[in-house]
Amino acid sequence: MAQQQRPTTRVGKAADYLDQRTSIGALVNQLARKVFPDHWSFMLGEIALFSFVVLIASGFFLTMFFEPSMALVRFEGEHPAAMQGQLMSAAFRSTVEMSFEVRGGLLMRQIHHWAALIFVGSIVLHMFRIFFTGAFRKPREVNWLVGALMLVLALAAGFSGYSLPDDVLSGNGLRIIDGVVKSIPLIGSYLSFLVFGGEFPGEHIIPRLFTLHIFVIPGLLIALIALHLFLMVLQKHTQYPGGGRTDRNVVGYPALPVYVAKMTGNFFIIAGVLTLMGATMAINNVWNYGPYDPSPVSAGTQPDWYILFVDGALRLMPGPGWEWVIGGYTLSMNLLIPAVVVPGILFTLLFAWPFVEARVTGDRGEHHVLDRPRNRPVRTAMGVALFVAFMVCALAATNDLIATHFSLSIFAITWVLRVLLIVGPVLAFWVTKRVCLGLQRKDRELVLHGHESGRIVRFANGEYVEVHTPLDEQERWLRVSYESPAPLEIAPLTDSRGVRRAGYRSERRWQRLSRFFYEDRVEPVTPAELEAAHAAHAHGRHAQVERPAAAVGAGTERPPQERA
């Protein structure tokens, strides 16, 4: 017996050697059989993960040649011609030299920068997926926080890396950061001096950003990625709703061989696409911007896309009248509002959302089946509204390019976007909510009456009826197996003895918010309703069923109905 179990292949022998010393076999066995559900949108996080791997690999290469110093030097290389004999910082010179003198240096720089843009992009898309499908609900609130923290770190990584070459473009970005830091009341100027080691630009910021960029931020990111993935495995992956999928199971494929193969393949695709982009599309040609000097600012100065919204908010903010001098101290609301308050609101919303939503839903259950976005109209509408606000700000940051490329007046664009920043999200919220409710009603109709078949039948009495084909089990499951929470019910102001209850006012506020979320809603079809509809269909009395169903649809506009 013992003889039979001895592995014969080379891989088997190596695995056995390892297992005898670590007993890792049991763990591998468990992981290999772990089941993951399948959907393309579950791979958005994977794109982020693998672009991070590419970032680490290419970044490692770049650190071999980058010189994080602001010492003043003269460029002595041949290429590019526009840099010959110019004075610049050592950081800038080493960036140009690694691009023109180091074999593969420019390719690596470009891969690194493209990967950074894709990294943040895929994180944002991944978050959209999580948000709109409600994957942040219990038990995954902590993992949402970990993810949101990683988004902040990714922005920090991006911005610190963008600033490292010490070129005119990124220097202008740092100058804006300096202004924003200085606008913080009371501690602003001290903070700015702390960050830059004296008056801007000083001689310390590049080495400091370098330490953050290659050591602190990636270190934290790696730790958080490990935690993120660990929690994902521990809590199991969520799955889209569908036949047989419940909060107590996971329907999918085993990690080995299916997902290991898919993930490996995806890694090569991602690395391949990033390399292709780095090889064919120029990005951040710093020698075009020139070495940093605080005096010039060129047209078309913008940050990388993920910081555009802050730049745009700054451009939209009216200047005059917003710089208040109070008792000899200047309070720059024109900087504080767009550059501190706006991102503050965005990130507060991001971090607080799972907890706020759980509170207004009165929800304490575990959720492993995802929501269809239409089934949570207010959440979906809020997400779209936030996206619209983000896009308006991002567009505002590109106002000069819009002006030249579409022959528009830059002032007109700014005013239109100012109005849109207020009106756009409200409008987007309203439209999205209506669309969601409409889709839910359509689902109800489908479940109750089936698909339109296009076959018209005329009865002997002359009545025409279209024959509907009923939904199959899978289709119906998708449309009826969701929860439609009702607004919170709270105990009355006074208890049974007529004494005012403590905490009533706070509960009342939460109830109001809860009403905002769930007052308008469409209930899923209940088995009883379905049976009634089927019975009516069976008798060919189609017209009678139509009316109560329509009444239910309209009734959802009013305060919640009581339903068994």
Next chain:
Amino acid sequence: MKALAARRHHRLAPVVLLLLALLTTGGIYAALAPSTANAETVSTADIETGKKLFQANCATCHGANAEGTDGVPSLVGVGAAAVDFQVSTGRMPMQMSGPQAQAKPRQFGDEDTAALAAYVASLGAGPAIPTDDQVDAAQGDAANGMALFRTNCAMCHNAVGAGGALSEGKFAPSLWETSERNIYQAMLTGPQSMPVFNDANITPDEKRDIVAFLVEQREGSAGGNALGSLGPVSEGLWAFAIGLGLLIGAAVWIGAKSS
């Protein structure tokens, strides 16, 4: 000599010295100052032709004697360089009113343009058309040109001359298609919203350096497709359109394979 040396402490000596110094500087300036009104080899016949062309095509707005009308500048003293720039880039005669006159296919050939320039130059002294030597990029220093461009031009024209927006629908055009002579003339005459960079401000040699830098930009930059050289906005757009487009496409493909 001895007499002169003896009087060097005279109380009027500083005044005399000052006068001498002023005379010398003035004299040197008169000798070296950029001669604006170049006595070119233009015949009176050219000027006559130019005058006729002017009266037929330009006088409606600029006045019969180029003295200007309401909101339209006088052309007395703008010089041949301004005329050559405006007419050879097609900006003048203007086709329609708008925030600014836009470049379009030119309406006059070289000879007619030269005649118009000669006529306007005859009205009053102004900057002359630069010589081929003055705009020869091969003689310029692109590195110095870039440094000058960065401090003087890039805030409107973008770091490498891709163009940029100005207020109220006006814009600084892209410079990649502009001829060397036109770039030089624009600096010299400051068309439309552009400030004049006279020869005291940016010397002729420095202007040539700037021309050299801009000529170098026509070949594009290292690293592949320049994506319009518009900076991070176009890079972000392409990161989403191409990068994430391809990667999400791949994800859909991978996700679809099993189900």
